[in-house]
Amino acid sequence: MTYSVSELNRLVAKILDDNPNLINIQVYGEISGGKLYPSGHYYFSLKDENSTVSCVMFRSNYSRINFSPKDGDMVSLKAKASIYEVTGRFQLIVNTMEPQGIGDLHQRFELLKKELAAQGYFSEKNKKPIPYLPNLIGVATSSEGAVIRDMINVLRRRFPGFKMHFVPVAVQGTGAAEQIANAIKLFNQRNEVDVIIIARGGGSIEDLWAFNEKVVADAIFNSKIPVISAVGHETDFTIADFCADLRAPTPSAAAELVLPEKMILVENIQAEREKLIKLLQRQLLNAKQTLDFLTERSVLKNPCTIIEQQRQIIIQLRERIEREFKYQIDNKKRQLESLYNNLMALNPFSILERGYAYIESTENVTIDSVNKISVGQKIQIHWSDGKATAEINEIKYKQ
Numbered sequence: 572m573t574y575s576v577s578e579l580n581r582l583v584a585k586i587l588d589d590n591p592n593l594i595n596i597q598v599y600g601e602i603s604g605g606k607l608y609p610s611g612h613y614y615f616s617l618k619d620e621n622s623t624v625s626c627v628m629f630r631s632n633y634s635r636i637n638f639s640p641k642d643g644d645m646v647s648l649k650a651k652a653s654i655y656e657v658t659g660r661f662q663l664i665v666n667t668m669e670p671q672g673i674g675d676l677h678q679r680f681e682l683l684k685k686e687l688a689a690q691g692y693f694s695e696k697n698k699k700p701i702p703y704l705p706n707l708i709g710v711a712t713s714s715e716g717a718v719i720r721d722m723i724n725v726l727r728r729r730f731p732g733f734k735m736h737f738v739p740v741a742v743q744g745t746g747a748a749e750q751i752a753n754a755i756k757l758f759n760q761r762n763e764v765d766v767i768i769i770a771r772g773g774g775s776i777e778d779l780w781a782f783n784e785k786v787v788a789d790a791i792f793n794s795k796i797p798v799i800s801a802v803g804h805e806t807d808f809t810i811a812d813f814c815a816d817l818r819a820p821t822p823s824a825a826a827e828l829v830l831p832e833k834m835i836l837v838e839n840i841q842a843e844r845e846k847l848i849k850l851l852q853r854q855l856l857n858a859k860q861t862l863d864f865l866t867e868r869s870v871l872k873n874p875c876t877i878i879e880q881q882r883q884i885i886i887q888l889r890e891r892i893e894r895e896f897k898y899q900i901d902n903k904k905r906q907l908e909s910l911y912n913n914l915m916a917l918n919p920f921s922i923l924e925r926g927y928a929y930i931e932s933t934e935n936v937t938i939d940s941v942n943k944i945s946v947g948q949k950i951q952i953h954w955s956d957g958k959a960t961a962e963i964n965e966i967k968y969k970q
Contacts, residue, residue: 576659577656579659580654580656580657580659581656583654583659584653584654584656587652587653587654588653590652593651593652594651594652595649595650595651595666596649596650596651596652596663597647597648597649598617598624598647598648598650598663599645599646599647599648599671600617600618600619600624600645600646601617601618601619601643601644601645601646601676602615602616602617602640602641602642602643602644602645602646603615603616603617603618603623603642603643603775603776603777604616604642604774604775605640605641605642607633610630611629611630611633611634612627612628612629612630612633613627613628613633613640614626614627615627615628615640616775617646617648617663618777624661624662624663625660625661625662625663626648626650626662626663626664626665627662627663627664627665628664628665628668629664632665632666632667635667636667636668636669638670640668640670642677642775642776643676643677643680643776644670644671645670645671646668646669646670646671647668647669647671648663648665648666648667648668649665649666649667650663650664650665650666651663651664651666676776676777676780676783677776679783680776680783680810683783683785683788683810684810684813687785687788687810687813687814688813692788692792692813692814693813693814697792698816698817699796699797699798699816700797700816701766701797701799701816701817701828701829702765702766702797703831704830704831704836705764705765705766705829705830706734706765707734707735707736707763707764707765708726708733708734708735708736708764708765708766708768708829708830709735709736709737709738709758709763709764709766709767709768709796710722710735710736710737710738710767710768710770711737711738711739711740711751711754711755711758711767711768711769711770712739712740712742712768712769712770712771712822713739713740713741713742713771714737714739716772717772718770718771718772718822719737719770721822721823721826722768722770722822722823722825722826723735723826725823725826725827726826726829726830729826729827729830729831729832729833730830730831730832730833731833732833733830736758736761736763736764738754738757738758740753740754741781742770742771742781742782743771743774743778743779743780743781744781747781748780748781748782748784748786748787749786751769751781751782751787751790752784752786752787752789752790753790754769755767755769755787755790755791755794755798756790758794758796759794759795759796762795762796764796765796765797766796766797766798766799766829767794767796767797767798767799768798768799768801768819768822768825768826768829769782769787769791769798769799769800769801769802769811769815770800770801770802770822770825771801771802771803771822772803772822773803773804773807774803774807779802779803779807779809782800782802782809782810782811782812783809783810783811784810785810787810787811787814788810788811788814791811791814791815792814797816797817798814798815798816798817799815799816799817799818799819799825799828799829800812800814800815800817800818800819801818801819801820801821801822801824801825803821804820804821805820805821923953923954923955924955928952928953928954929952929953930950930951930952930953931950931951931953932948932950932951933949933950933951933960935951938950941966941967941968944963944966945963945966946963946964946965946966947962947963947964948962948963949961949962949963950962950963
């Protein structure tokens with residue numbers, strides 16, 4: 572029997588509607604790709620480790636649940652199996668939803684995040700600076716889709732003539748994580764690029780899972796070249812984002828961040844050039860004014876003037892030194908004369924010149940008392956101009 576597409580879809584829908592086993596079935600799994608539309612309807616996928624089924628919960632039923640479902644939540648549903656006749660897509664129309672815990676992928680995500688954080692993979696001290704003006708950019712992403720085209724368009728708009736090495740990789744599915752990690756290693760082995768961008772568009776947690784694998788985290792952490800992670804949309808976070816030296820909210824944003832606008836650089840260079848020219852002109856003008864001032868000085872016009880001035884200063888200094896030296900000599904001379912007079916006044920021989928004499932024994936011992944002589948003793952009498960020897964004949968003592 573031959574059917575049109577519409578007839579076929581309608582027939583399948585009726586079969587599902589008439590099957591009592593599919594009217595109120597209970598299913599559990601993990602929410603993925605959930606989105607609440609302005610209409611109040613909630614569209615999402617329910618998945619397990621092997622399969623995925625599309626689901627819709629209309630506003631009347633969604634408004635009755637007592638929690639806000641999000642990607643990664645494990646839930647239990649009561650639903651009706653149906654087919655959307657316009658597209659022929661099989662789906663579950665959900666009547667009730669109850670939370671059952673966090674899904675397996677989210678558990679793995681949190682466990683790996685905790686493990687890598689403890690090992691310092693996310694530490695700011697291990698982050699490498701992103702070069703301001705990289706000469707060569709390395710990009711690892713899918714060769715299909717809009718991501719690489721959007722990035723090239725942004726880079727070409729911001730910096731015409733930019734240079735890029737592109738390594739195409741799978742960004743989803745089996746082996747994608749290994750390809751991404753190998754691309755990072757390849758860039759490091761070649762050591763040609765200044766910065767690496769790993770990128771892909773948005774999606775559910777399972778779509779982005781390649782960027783949550785430890786092999787990618789290890790490659791980013793061990794890279795000697797700075798790595799920018801540009802995975803998903805602004806609200807998406809992956810392990811790669813935490814490990815990277817810089818996280819860009821989107822691939823296009825990564826292209827915005829990695830290179831400045833060439834026109835702005837040219838304008839800045841021109842502005843700095845003009846400032847430098849003005850500075851040099853000002854310095855030249857100052858130098859000319861200084862030269863004019865010095866040229867007009869009399870000392871440069873007649874250099875003998877300064878020599879004569881210095882000669883006069885030297886003569887004045889010499890005369891001053893001579894005066895001070897003579898004054899010091901005269902002062903010292905007067906001091907010496909005063910000391911000499913004082914010394915002569917104390918000199919016992921000066922007394923002899925005034926008619927006095929002193930007496931000594933023949934042993935040259937001064938006799939200063941009559942009690943120190945005896946009759947018949949020989950003595951020596953000293954005057955200022957000589958001496959004589961005498962003998963004691965008589966001694967008289969004062970009464």
